[in-house]
Every structure is written in C-alpha cells, then in structure tokens.
Amino acid sequence: MNKIKNMKSSFSSANQTFISDAMIYIRSCLEGLQVNKKLIQKTELISEEIIADMASHAPEGAELKVNVKKFFGETTVNITMKGDEFSPYSDDDSIDEDSGEWAIRSVLLRSYGESFKYNNKNNTNHVRIVVGQSEQHMNNAALYALLFGVVFGLIVKFLFPLPVSNVLCSYILQPIKTVFMNGIKIIIAPVVFFSIVSCFSSFGSLSEVGKIGTKVIGVYLLTTVIAVFVAMGIFHLIQPGEFGFALNTALSGSNVNVDTSIDTSIMSTLINIVPTNFLSPFLESDTLQLIFLAVMCGISIGMVGQYSAMLKELFEALNTLFLTVTTLITHFIPIVAFVSTALLIINLSFDSLMSIITAAITHFTGIISMMCVYGLLVMIIGRLNPFTFFRNDKEGMVTSLSLSSSSASVPTNIRVCTDKMGVSPKVANFSIPLGATINMDGVCVYLTVFGLFLAKAYGITVTPSMMLSLAVTIVLLSLGAPGVPGCAFICLGVVTASLGIPIEALSLIIAINPVLDMFDTMSNTTGDMAAAVIVARSEGLIDLQKYNSKGTK
Numbered sequence: 001m002n003k004i005k006n007m008k009s010s011f012s013s014a015n016q017t018f019i020s021d022a023m024i025y026i027r028s029c030l031e032g033l034q035v036n037k038k039l040i041q042k043t044e045l046i047s048e049e050i051i052a053d054m055a056s057h058a059p060e061g062a063e064l065k066v067n068v069k070k071f072f073g074e075t076t077v078n079i080t081m082k083g084d085e086f087s088p089y090s091d092d093d094s095i096d097e098d099s100g101e102w103a104i105r106s107v108l109l110r111s112y113g114e115s116f117k118y119n120n121k122n123n124t125n126h127v128r129i130v131v132g133q134s135e136q137h138m139n140n141a142a143l144y145a146l147l148f149g150v151v152f153g154l155i156v157k158f159l160f161p162l163p164v165s166n167v168l169c170s171y172i173l174q175p176i177k178t179v180f181m182n183g184i185k186i187i188i189a190p191v192v193f194f195s196i197v198s199c200f201s202s203f204g205s206l207s208e209v210g211k212i213g214t215k216v217i218g219v220y221l222l223t224t225v226i227a228v229f230v231a232m233g234i235f236h237l238i239q240p241g242e243f244g245f246a247l248n249t250a251l252s253g254s255n256v257n258v259d260t261s262i263d264t265s266i267m268s269t270l271i272n273i274v275p276t277n278f279l280s281p282f283l284e285s286d287t288l289q290l291i292f293l294a295v296m297c298g299i300s301i302g303m304v305g306q307y308s309a310m311l312k313e314l315f316e317a318l319n320t321l322f323l324t325v326t327t328l329i330t331h332f333i334p335i336v337a338f339v340s341t342a343l344l345i346i347n348l349s350f351d352s353l354m355s356i357i358t359a360a361i362t363h364f365t366g367i368i369s370m371m372c373v374y375g376l377l378v379m380i381i382g383r384l385n386p387f388t389f390f391r392n393d394k395e396g397m398v399t400s401l402s403l404s405s406s407s408a409s410v411p412t413n414i415r416v417c418t419d420k421m422g423v424s425p426k427v428a429n430f431s432i433p434l435g436a437t438i439n440m441d442g443v444c445v446y447l448t449v450f451g452l453f454l455a456k457a458y459g460i461t462v463t464p465s466m467m468l469s470l471a472v473t474i475v476l477l478s479l480g481a482p483g484v485p486g487c488a489f490i491c492l493g494v495v496t497a498s499l500g501i502p503i504e505a506l507s508l509i510i511a512i513n514p515v516l517d518m519f520d521t522m523s524n525t526t527g528d529m530a531a532a533v534i535v536a537r538s539e540g541l542i543d544l545q546k547y548n549s550k551g552t553k
Contacts, residue, residue, distance in 0.1 A: 005033065005070040013081075014061045019051050022066055026077060029068035033075055035131055042411055043077060043131050046116065050088060050127050051079060057125065058083035074327070075131040085120035088127070115407065117320060119313070142514035145338035149511060152338070153345025169346060173339045177507055180336045183329045185503055188493045189282045191326055193294045194319035196476065200298025201312050212539060216431045219377075219531040220439040224478050226373055227441040227523075228471050231366045231448035238362045241355035244459030246508060288469055288498065291476045326490060333489075333510070341511035359453040360512055366445035367519045374530040382537040388548060392420040393529050400525040404518045406436040409525050417529060422546030423536040431535060435528030440478035442523030443488045446516055447474045451495040454505040466499060473498050488520060489513055 007029050011018040026047055030040045051064065058081050067078040115130040156165050273288045275281050281289035301311045344353065375386030390397075396416040400409040410433050417428035451470055455462050462470070477491045489506065496505055509516075536542040 007032075007068045009066050011064045011066070012061065013055055013058060013064060018064060019048065019055065022051055022064055022079075023048055025066060026068065030075070030077075030131060033068070033070050035075055038411070039131055043129055045411070046129060047077060047079065050118075051081075053086060053088060054079070054081040054083055054125050054127075057086050077129040077131060079127045079129075080124060082124050084123070085125070088116075088118050141334040142337045145334040146341050146511050146514070149338040149341025150345060153342035156342065157346050165346060169343060173343050176339045177336060177343065180329070180332060181503055181507065184490065184493050184506065187322055187326050187329065188490060188497070189290060190318070190322045191490055192477070192494050193282070193290055194315055194322055196291060196294035196479070197298040197301070197315045198312075198319045200295055200479075201301040201315060212427060212535060213430065213434075215535045215538065216427075216434060216531055217438075219534055220435060220527070221475075223370075223373065223377070223441050223527050223531070224439065224444055224475055225471075227366075227370055227444035228448050228474050230369050230373065231445040232452070232467065232471075234366050234369060235362055235449050235452045238358065238365065240358035240362045241453055241456050242351065243456055245352050245355055246454075246457035246505065247459055286497075288473060290494075291473065295476065326487075330489075333513075337511050337514070340507045343507070344511060355457070356508060356512070359450065359509070360516065362453070363446060363449045363516055364519060366449055367442060367523050370441055370445060370523050371526060374526055378530055378533055382534040384533065384537060384547065389421075389530070389533060392416070392547065393526060395420075396529060397522050397526055401518050401522045404514075404521050406440075406521055406524045406528075409521070410436050413525055413529060417532050420546070421529065421533055421536075422543030423532050424541035424543075427536040427539070427541050428532050431532035432528050435525070435531060438479050439527055439531070440488075440520075440524055441527040442520030443491065444474050444478050445523065446488050446520050447477065447492055447495050450492055450509055451499060451501075454496055454501050454508065455499045457508065458501050458505060460500060462499065469498060470495065488517060 009022075009025050011022050011025075015021070023044060027040060027044060030043065035043075054064065055062075062082045065080040067080075069076050069078065117128045119126050156168060160168070272286075273292050275286065275289040275293065278293065280286065281293055297315075301315065302308055304311065344356070348356075371390075375389065378384050378389045379386045393416060396409065396413045399412045400406065413432045414428050417423045417432055418425055421428075423431075448470070451474075452462060473495060477494060489510070492509075493503060493506060496503060533542065533547075
C-alpha cells in the first residue's frame with residue numbers, strides 16, 4: 001500500500017553551490033521513491049529554472065526549503081524561498097519579452113497544467129510541482145483489471161448458480177459502479193467550467209506571440225474541426241451497435257427512461273445557449289450553457305482592470321481544487337474497470353458485447369483516418385513528404401502511445417521535432433507544449449464516436465441540430481479539457497449530458513477506455529508535430545536536409 005513519505009531539507013543561498021546541492025537532493029529523493037526516470041528529468045528541468053528565478057528575487061543569504069512528499073500515490077516537490085513576487089511565465093529580469101522567448105517559456109510551463117503551481121504569500125515564493133507516477137502506471141493497472149474482469153465475469157456467468165450471480169451483481173458489483181458514477185456526476189460541471197475559464201483567461205498573453213502563434217493556433221483549430229467531422233462521417237458509415245440495445249438491461253438499471261420530448265430544433269439550440277440565470281446550467285447539466293458561461297467568464301477576467309489578477313488566481317485555485325478531486329476519483333478507475341467488465345460479461349448478450357467492440361473498431365478507424373489527414377496536410381500545405389514525416393515521428397508516436405499523456409510526452413516530442421523533423425526551436429518550443437494543452441484531435445474522435453454510439457445504444461435519435469450542438473461542444477471541450485488522467489472520460493460525461501443520455505451509459509465503455517486513451521494520445525501528439533512542421537515550413541524555419549535525412553540522430 002502507499003505509505004506517506006515526507007522528506008525535507010534546506011539550503012542557504014550564501015553557499016554558492018546551493019542550487020546544484022538542491023538539485024542533487026531532489027533527484028536522490030525522487031530516485032528513492034522509484035519515480036520514472038523521464039519524470040525525474042522533467043521535474044529537474046523545471047525545478048532548476050524556478051530555483052534560479054527564486055534566488056534572483058531573494059534577499060541575500062535567504063534559505064531555500066525543499067519538501068519532497070508522496071501521498072496517495074502522488075509525488076510532489078514543494079520549493080519555498082523568501083523573496084519578491086515574480087511571474088515564472090514571463091520574468092522581465094531574465095527574459096527579453098521582445099524576442100518572444102518569454103512566450104515560449106510561458107507555454108512550456110503552462111503545458112505542465114496542474115502539475116505546476118506558483119504563488120507568493122507574505123513575501124515568500126512557493127512552487128508546487130506534481131511529479132506523479134505517470135499515467136502509464138494507472139493505465140497498466142486498468143488493463144490488468146480489464147483482463148481479470150473478463151475472466152471473473154466468465155466464471156460467474158457460466159459456473160455460478162443464477163441466484164448467486166444476481167446477488168453478486170446487485171449487492172456488490174452494481175453498488176461499486178453506482179458510487180463511482182455518482183462521483184463522476186459531482187465533478188463534471190465544476191471541472192469543465194473552471195478548466196475552460198482558466199484556459200480562456202490565459203489566452204490574452206498568447207495574442208502577443210505574433211504570426212507564428214496565430215498560425216499554430218489556426219492549424220490546431222483546423223485539425224480539431226476536421227477530427228469531429230471525420231469521426232461523424234466514419235460513425236455513420238460503420239453504424240456500430242443496435243438501436244436501443246442498452247435499454248432495460250441489468251447493467252444500466254431496469255426501465256431506463258430517456259427524455260426524447262425536448263425541442264431539438266436548430267433555432268431552439270442556438271437560443272438556449274444563453275441561460276436565463278447563472279446557476280441553472282450547473283443544476284440542469286446543460287452543457288452548451290455551461291461552456292458559454294465558462295468562455296464568457298474566461299474572456300471577461302482580463303477586462304476587469306485591477307481585479308483581473310485576483311480573479312484569475314481564484315479561478316485557477318478552484319480549477320486546481322476540482323482537478324485534485326478528479327484525480328482522487330480516477331485513482332479508482334482500475335477497480336471500476338474490473339467491476340464494469342465483469343458486469344458487461346455477466347449481463348450483456350454476445351450481440352451487445354459485439355456492438356461495443358464494433359464501436360471501438362470505429363474509434364480506431366477514426367484515429368487512423370486522422371493520421372491520414374495529418375499526412376495530407378503535411379503534403380498539401382507543408383509541401384513535404386508525409387511518409388518521411390511519419391518515419392521521423394516514430395519515436396514520438398511510440399512514446400505518446402506508451403505514456404498515454406500528451407504533457408508527459410512534451411520533452412520527447414520537442415526533441416524529435418527539432419532533431420529529426422528539423423523544425424526551428426522557435427517553433428517547436430512553442431507549438432508542442434501549446435498542443436499538449438489545447439490540441440486534442442484524438443479526444444475529439446473519441447468523444448464524437450462514443451457520444452453518438454451511446455445515444456444509439458439508449459435509443460436516442462440524434463437530429464441535425466443535436467449534431468451541431470455536439471460538434472460545438474466537443475470543439476470547445478478540446479480547448480479547455482482538464483489536464484488530468486481520465487480527462488476524456490470526464491468530458492464524455494459532458495457529451496452524454498448534452499445528448500440526454502443517462503450518465504450510467506459511461507459504464508458500457510469504461511472497461512475499454514484505457515486502450516482507447518493510448519491511441520487518442522498518439523493522435524493528439526502527432527497532430528502537434530504536424531502543426532509544428534507545417535508552420536515551420538511556411539515560415540522558412542525548417543531544416544529540409546535534416547527533415548529528409550534517413551539518419552537516426
């Protein structure tokens with residue numbers, strides 16, 4: 001079991017080697033906690049820069065305090081030092097803002113999302129870096145749980161007497177799944193609202209990046225919209241699942257009621273985007289209204305003068321709070337994956353199980369199609385060989401697939417982008433971290449395919465206006481998706497609410513979600529790489545000799 005481990009040390013800035021001493025201490029603590037080597041390198045990279053910033057703003061002889069802590073599977077590095085307040089995202093004393101380097105550093109730090117937090121209280125600078133144990137650990141646990149769930153479900157289905165099987169499902173497995181789904185219901189609205197507010201409130205600094213930043217964001221928006229419509233086209237081509245197969249099953253609860261009487265006309269959809277009061281979107285789980293409020297609040301934060309900084313800090317704090325709650329809940333995904341898989345095997349017919357497998361195949365087809373889209377964009381807009389692009393990106397794709405985290409893959413993808421693609425660091429250091437934050441093409445495919453699939457499973461006919469609402473919802477969710485493990489699954493809860501699908505529908509796919517998430521991440525990061533190459537080519541900031549080289553540097 002996870003034990004609480006708390007290691008503290010302090011270093012005097014009067015000692016000229018205090019920064020290197022602190023870095024050695026941080027590394028030794030993380031190695032002692034058996035943290036993944038890549039995560040240690042990532043933490044060292046950010047810690048060294050932050051400690052240097054703290055030292056430059058600290059009084060002479062100030063003490064640097066380092067606290068490395070592990071609790072409930074989460075490893076954090078807390079660094080504290082007295083000194084004047086500064087912005088780690090754009091520090092005037094150390095970075096020339098006119099060069100654009102400040103924007104690159106800002107985006108790089110923001111790509112860490114909730115893994116990096118800075119504040120100054122009582123003239124003391126505090127930094128918290130969440131190291132974690134990598135999303136790969138949780139995904140592996142969920143995959144093992146899936147396999148055990150299949151075996152356990154088969155044993156119960158074919159070897160246990162029916163009365164025993166019913167008692168097991170009704171009084172053990174089903175309650176566990178219900179408790180988890182209730183937890184998901186609690187966090188969906190606040191997580192999405194505060195994530196999107198925090199995302200849009202930070203867009204003001206990006207406007208100063210200039211032409212390169214505008215092009216990068218433009219390419220990301222283009223691929224996001226393409227991903228949604230590609231997924232819709234593939235879903236309607238394959239048509240996975242039988243209409244209404246999930247209704248009245250023991251898995252979903254008997255006699256599931258789906259409200260199909262809601263006015264779904266395009267005019268009604270557009271008018272109802274604006275809520276009549278601030279609380280109703282939260283209470284009624286109205287997705288588009290919730291996103292509308294979040295976008296408006298996020299944009300408005302930068303327009304209220306002296307209160308902007310205070311409000312931004314408040315919303316970021318609330319965002320951190322609910323993402324931390326989300327992280328705690330998602331720690332139970334392996335258990336729920338086992339339970340849901342067993343319930344699927346026990347309660348659903350072979351045809352229903354095949355419907356779910358067909359939906360997964362539809363999802364993978366969508367991911368493959370997006371890979372083809374990236375190749376076409378590189379060839380048509382970038383005027384480069386797409387096969388060379390994929391050959392050069394092989395390491396980045398494998399890393400993203402194995403880590404299942406866009407943020408954790410940033411260091412590798414930046415190196416691949418510069419060393420193998422030949423993209424200038426000026427573009428790569430901006431495009432790749434920003435993409436890890438706002439470019440979620442794989443997640444868009446996932447949300448579209450399974451949003452439509454679950455609607456079909458629960459007998460809901462998706463009208464053109466609902467399709468439009470779905471597209472807008474997914475595009476905006478992709479921009480403000482929370483940067484925590486299982487974020488796509490949380491966002492799918494928002495999509496199901498927008499289509500009138502009961503939240504219990506998520507239990508149909510939670511068992512296969514870890515596998516889907518791996519390929520979603522690979523698509524996300526490949527899209528980041530394609531955008532970097534296209535923009536660098538348009539700006540003449542790509543080394544074509546390095547791009548076309550067959551070496552394995």
